[in-house]
Amino acid sequence: xxxxxQAQIKAVADRFEGDDLxxxxxxxxxxxxxxxxxxxxSGDPAYVGPLAxxxxxxxxxxxLEHEVKEQVDPQVYAxxxxxxxxxxxxxxxxxxxxxxxGNE
Amino acid sequence: MxxxxxxxxxSCAAMSDRLRVAHYLNQFFAGLxxxxxxxxxxxxxxxxxxxxxxxxxxxxxxxxxxxxxxxGDDFFNEQAEEAHExxxxxxxxxxxxxxxxxxxxxxxxxxxxxxxVCRIAEELGQIAVTGLHPENPGRLVxxxxxxxxxxxxxxxxxxxxxxxxxLGRRLGQGAELGPAELDGYLPxxxxxxxxxxxxxxxxxxxxxxxKLSGWPFRTEMPVEGYDVVVPAPPVADPAQVRIGLVTSxxxxxxxxxxxxxRASESRWSRYPxxxxxxxxxxxxxxxxxxxxxxxxxxxxxLVLPLDAVRxxxxxxxxxxxADFYCCTTGNDQRxxxxxxxxxxxxxxxxxxxxxxxxxxxx
Numbered sequence: 001x002x003x004x005x006q007a008q009i010k011a012v013a014d015r016f017e018g019d020d021l022x023x024x025x026x027x028x029x030x031x032x033x034x035x036x037x038x039x040x041x042s043g044d045p046a047y048v049g050p051l052a053x054x055x056x057x058x059x060x061x062x063x064l065e066h067e068v069k070e071q072v073d074p075q076v077y078a079x080x081x082x083x084x085x086x087x088x089x090x091x092x093x094x095x096x097x098x099x100x101x102g103n104e
Numbered sequence: 105m106x107x108x109x110x111x112x113x114x115s116c117a118a119m120s121d122r123l124r125v126a127h128y129l130n131q132f133f134a135g136l137x138x139x140x141x142x143x144x145x146x147x148x149x150x151x152x153x154x155x156x157x158x159x160x161x162x163x164x165x166x167x168x169x170x171x172x173x174x175x176g177d178d179f180f181n182e183q184a185e186e187a188h189e190x191x192x193x194x195x196x197x198x199x200x201x202x203x204x205x206x207x208x209x210x211x212x213x214x215x216x217x218x219x220x221v222c223r224i225a226e227e228l229g230q231i232a233v234t235g236l237h238p239e240n241p242g243r244l245v246x247x248x249x250x251x252x253x254x255x256x257x258x259x260x261x262x263x264x265x266x267x268x269x270x271l272g273r274r275l276g277q278g279a280e281l282g283p284a285e286l287d288g289y290l291p292x293x294x295x296x297x298x299x300x301x302x303x304x305x306x307x308x309x310x311x312x313x314x315k316l317s318g319w320p321f322r323t324e325m326p327v328e329g330y331d332v333v334v335p336a337p338p339v340a341d342p343a344q345v346r347i348g349l350v351t352s353x354x355x356x357x358x359x360x361x362x363x364x365x366r367a368s369e370s371r372w373s374r375y376p377x378x379x380x381x382x383x384x385x386x387x388x389x390x391x392x393x394x395x396x397x398x399x400x401x402x403x404x405x406l407v408l409p410l411d412a413v414r415x416x417x418x419x420x421x422x423x424x425x426a427d428f429y430c431c432t433t434g435n436d437q438r439x440x441x442x443x444x445x446x447x448x449x450x451x452x453x454x455x456x457x458x459x460x461x462x463x464x465x466x
Binding site for chain 1: 133138156
């Protein structure tokens with residue numbers, strides 16, 4: 001995850017400290033998911049961004065997971081995520097997310 | 105581990121028992137940026153940078169990062185001579201107990217740089233370790249480098265650095281390392297004579313019995329496995345699509361400007377064909393070394409069928425032809441390189457709007 005994105009996430013986490021925050025990922029590649037998940041839970045594994053050594057321990061979900069989809073207006077979801085859902089391997093994403101959360 | 109320092113100052117004396125580590129990083133892992141910073145020229149920092157902070161935490165009181173060398177991946181690979189000399193000068197000046205290069209994970213250009221750093225360090229009599237994914241092309245640059253196996257991404261940073269430092273310490277202590285797979289480093293193509301408990305014939309029969317019985321066994325001659333590639337669906341209407349031409353038959357412009365190898369190539373090249381109706385033997389040749397290529401040199405269209413494809417284009421049977429073709433030498437190419445080249449070629453073609461490809465092998 002690039003340092004700018006890390007800085008934005010850190011700023012939000014600092015601002016809403018104590019409130020319920022969750023990170024919704026949209027990446028398709030299991031490797032990218034793993035890096036993003038690690039970054040917002042244990043800290044930036046590459047040690048190049050503001051989250052290096054910072055364990056935010058934020059819960060992580062993916063936009064393609066059923067539980068997340070159910071929370072979104074179906075029309076909005078179809079407009080914003082519909083094409084992505086068709087193009088991606090949702091099962092692979094769900095497997096990667098389960099693995100990622102299991103490692104938390 | 106012996107400690108050397110050019111300036112025997114007080115602070116150095118106080119540090120004399122601590123492992124003095126020199127760290128090589130690319131632009132990304134130094135925190136300078138991604139591709140936009142890939143041309144960063146060599147620079148040295150007295151302070152640990154980026155991933156070096158993880159290394160400092162890992163070393164604790166037992167060692168310190170005395171110097172960090174940063175170079176952009178493009179700079180290192182495109183201005184190789186200058187980069188190598190800069191690394192050599194840095195190592196001669198720093199004289200560390202241990203050189204830590206990377207880890208580079210699956211990053212190709214970074215892996216190549218880390219392997220060169222290990223090579224140069226060892227030429228200077230210094231101990232060097234890196235961390236590479238087993239398929240990192242950097243392994244081809246200097247197979248004798250001590251590289252611990254790393255995952256594809258930086259998620260494995262901590263574990264990989266730990267393994268690198270552990271291996272580096274053992275090398276520094278002069279410990280005799282066992283086989284790569286047992287001692288946690290990637291094979292270095294080194295064969296050592298020795299005795300086994302049983303002769304080869306007996307071991308082979310035992311493996312065969314185990315294999316036939318469905319029991320687990322471990323081969324002594326690992327062979328890379330082949331992927332099963334699912335064919336793409338048929339093109340619905342070729343008259344509507346842009347076709348790309350690709351060959352592993354090493355058809356190149358006369359003179360072989362990119363010095364494509366006759367075998368064991370790891371790269372691919374692209375050449376323009378916009379407006380060209382056919383491949384003349386005056387302008388193109390075949391450098392593939394895996395077959396009798398004189399006929400292909402006399403008529404390169406037999407391997408890269410530009411003449412036939414242009415005829416189909418004129419007839420309207422296909423929509424259009426991409427303005428360039430891609431080629432490599434398939435002969436004895438490592439599977440890891442085949443897969444990487446395939447991905448890169450597919451990406452270049454997709455970027456050019458190509459929707460279907462004619463891939464001619466030999």
